[in-house]
Every structure is written in structure tokens, then in C-alpha cells.
Amino acid sequence: MxxxxxxxSELIDLIEKVIxxxxxxxxDRCHRCADQSYGSETSAYKSGAMVKxxxxxxxxxxxx
Numbered sequence: 001m002x003x004x005x006x007x008x009s010e011l012i013d014l015i016e017k018v019i020x021x022x023x024x025x026x027x028d029r030c031h032r033c034a035d036q037s038y039g040s041e042t043s044a045y046k047s048g049a050m051v052k053x054x055x056x057x058x059x060x061x062x063x064x
Contacts, residue, residue: 033064
């Protein structure tokens with residue numbers, strides 16, 4: 001087995017990186033609107049709608 005030598009600061013950075021990766025990311029407004037319109041399953045229609053929403057072309061006044 002290989003041994004890896006890390007400094008204390010490198011170890012702290014590595015631990016912080018692992019902790020932040022495990023946190024669940026919140027869905028943005030466009031993702032929530034697309035979920036309501038197209039369901040929770042992934043689809044090309046849903047992806048396209050999210051892109052249009054992020055460009056500001058659809059769902060401007062919709063509250064999600």
C-alpha cells in the first residue's frame with residue numbers, strides 16, 4: 001500500500017472539499033418550474049425548457 005504525505009493545510013482543504021460535495025444542491029427556479037410542468041423524470045423537453053427559462057424567454061411571471 002502506498003503512503004501519501006500531506007501537510008495539515010492540504011488535509012484540511014481535502015476534508016472541506018469532501019464535505020461541500022456531499023451537501024445537496026438546491027434546485028434553481030427554472031428547475032422547479034420545469035419539474036412542475038414536465039414531471040420529475042428527465043426529458044429533452046424539460047431540459048430545453050430549463051435552458052429557455054434561464055435565458056429569460058419563458059416563465060417570467062410564473063411563481064414556482
